[in-house]
Amino acid sequence: MKKLIVFLTVLVFFFVPFSFGFAYSGGLLQGKIPNSYSGFTDTNHVTDGDQLTKATLRSLDYGSIEYILSTDSTIDKIYSIFSGEGGLYVEFFNSSNVKIFNMTHYGGLINISDVENVKRIKISNGYGTGFSLNEFDVIPLDSNPIIHDEISNLVLIPSHNEVFMSWSIPSGNSNFTGAKIYKGGQLLTTVDKNTSSFIDKDVLGNTSYTYKVTALYDDGYETAGVSKELTTSAPPPDRDGDGIPDSEDAYPDDPTNTPPPVEAGEVENLEITTTYKSANLSWVLPKTENLQHVNIYRETLTQETSFMDNLINGKRAYAASEKIFETNGTYFNDYTVKPETEYKYTITTTSVDGVESEGVTATTTTPVKPAITFEELSLPFSVKDLISSGNGLLWIVGPFILLALAFMLIPKLRNLIFGAFRKYSKGTSEASERRTKVETIQKMESQDTKEFRTDREPKSERVEVAPKPIREPKELKQPRIRETKERKRIPKLSRERIREPRATRASREPRERTRKPRDRREWS
Template identity: 30%
Template sequence: MFKKIVVITGLLFALVPITNAFAYSGGMLDGKTMQTGANTYTPLGTTTTVTDGDFNTFEDLAGGSGNASVKDHVFYQWSQPQTITYYRLKSNKNSLSIYLYNANKGVIRQIQYANNTGALTEIKSTTGVYYVAVVSNTGVANTVYEFDVFNEAPSLDKTLYNATKLTEKVDGKNVTLTWENPVNSDITFTGTKVYRDDTLLATLQPDQKEYTDTTAEFNKTYSYKVVSTYDIGDSSGSSVKVKIGEDPANIPPVIKGSELSKESNGDYTYTWEEPTKGQVKVLVGGEEYKTVSAADKKITIPAKDMKYTRLNDPDISLVAISENGVLGETTKPPTQLEKTELPFSVGEFIKTGSSLLWWIAPFVLLGLAFFLVPKLRNLITRPFKKGEGGEQDRTAASEGNERAARTTGVRQLRTPTIRRERAAREQRVSRISIKEPRPEREGTKQGRLPREIRKGN
């Protein structure tokens, strides 16, 4: 039983990776078996440790002793010609060379002191390559961890390697961006590019994680993007939108923390906490009294200069003025009525009103019932009564019309008769004046005719 446990434990440790892999996926040598030897003509063995993508596996190369039994080359042969444009080499020292050979093992290109950081390194595109070799020929021993070549740049999963925790801070019109650079062992991080509305602002070093834009303008919205750059390309970038507010110098200032107090001698002191820059204009009785510096944070008005409202409140107000001359809103102290505290709150008032309405509502409804029910009853019963009493109504209406006609006819007949009788009974006197003078009676003076005769009645 104990032996089984040991075997199982050993298998588990063998299956579980204990080191981080260095991904060289997509390379022309990825997982290939390479040869080792004193040169490309004398193979001494094979290895996969430099193409397995694991930093903890390696191949030691001697320092170019020239001994045919000492390996200082690790190389690979293709059956067909290849084109090589990039390479990656990870070793402990920067003293290795890379050789590209044709089919006859003639050197096409030699790269001395090749970049050993593991970064993707571009070279001039070389065609017709049949052999590639890493050579230690400087007299110094080297340890090779990984090696690969590419005919084109390997693809980068850009969404996985963006900067993280991107934040912005606006101070006036200055925008400061901060972020965390990506951490990835597969590829080499080379720095950061900062864009504003797709325009490059800066290219930063790998250790920089902050940038301040001092060229932004007030009252505008910008889109910033932080792009992480690598030896094989750039990430898609992390973006953030930033809105720059209005210029504080153009914003109307506001009086804050103001308080009016009356001194023992009758004078009034008006204090405020903000603003502290610009000026404050003091109005008394609606007219300008004085303009003082906002930094004073107070002004005293003598009792003889104070004016009062109809409610006997001090008629004084303040107007803040910015450094650019922008006027703020007028601020007045609270009146005595506004200072008065009611013995109940708004909630208590609503609650009491609701209770009162609960008691009054039944009586209101009862009164409406007395007023509306008769009208509603007549509205409902009138059509039924109209059918029963319709004939009587028509008869009464006909009799009334005949009676009115007879009365009108009698009046029309009687009027001419009366007038004729009056004309025969009374003598009509003309009202037209006579030009010739009337003769006077001897010894008497002619009197004026009675009014009835003059009117012709």
């Protein structure tokens, strides 16, 4: 029977919860010293808000703690953290010391029906065995206490150079504001309420560390926290000592981690066209920004036999390969070749790191030089010499040419000038003679008109007719000589057109042609 009792006692001891992962604030007993107690030690720890401290009941003793409230209160919730058997027995009394409520509490925060007029509170262990009480408090009605939950599920994952940690934040707790992370008792960092992981990179390999994570609340309360200890792994091999493991180091033997020199690549599509006096090379540059320039090497493959070699030992010498040019372009014209000679060209590239490639090679043979090459023909003098000689000859021959032109052109020019003056003088005299003739005829017509009017009209009825103005006749061309028949015409009162016979080419003076004026009286 005794063995059964001991077995049941041990079984109950293992299955009853020993602690709860939260605390609270805002209760009626927070920070309050018990009014009386028995059987317990350190009773002030029961209401200090620190769940790591506790009041201890001596083994196999019965103990109790009593609190008297300042006023009658209505209790809505009970909160406790303890370890031991049988739970915690809670009793409420009114101001008349009458018990109004009792229950066995098994830890945590529970709601009770509103118990009014509570003045005295008594708590005791249920079975009288060894018992420890960490926290106890009561929450009045219409009070919103802050539950100080701890973080949970703290996980630490070490490596040789860092420690990764993660945790779960208190769920559904609106008063939670963040967490503090401690390393070896020293504050490492503070995170907000939305952060649930952290990486510590300031660690050494094969070293032990202790981490603690506490919860923070908006009333300024910080929980005791959850702690764990770990040992980092040994550092991996690092031959160059640059702090980067050889498995991750791109240059495990170079502490400066300088990349090795890189080639620029080879040229492509190398082509050679030749004449008897030139070799024209072209290529395509590699598509890279690492190219600095292109090197051109030439080697003469045709055997060059010297006289001394043939005379002494009959050896034949070959021209060694030599660098003849470097460029950034895509072509090169070699004008130092010889006809009927075979050449080997090698095109290499040099990178900005100074690395020269293996190169691309091509061979070619220059053709035979033609017997006659018009390109080599040249005049015995240059254009400048031709112009200088022409100018000198012109200075010598020029005066004689001008003198000959003067002898040829001056007589013609003189005759042209004299002829112009003669023609002008002749034209002037002819116009004057014609004008005199016209005036004479007009006077005769005017005289005839006056005589006619005198005979027919009386003086009182005469009408003076003003003579028409005499207009200068135009210059008339020399008339041709015609044989005209004499006709009698009666002159009109108006001005009559005067025509003169044209002169023949033989006679210079035209023959004068006169008309006999008709008597106007014959009309009547």
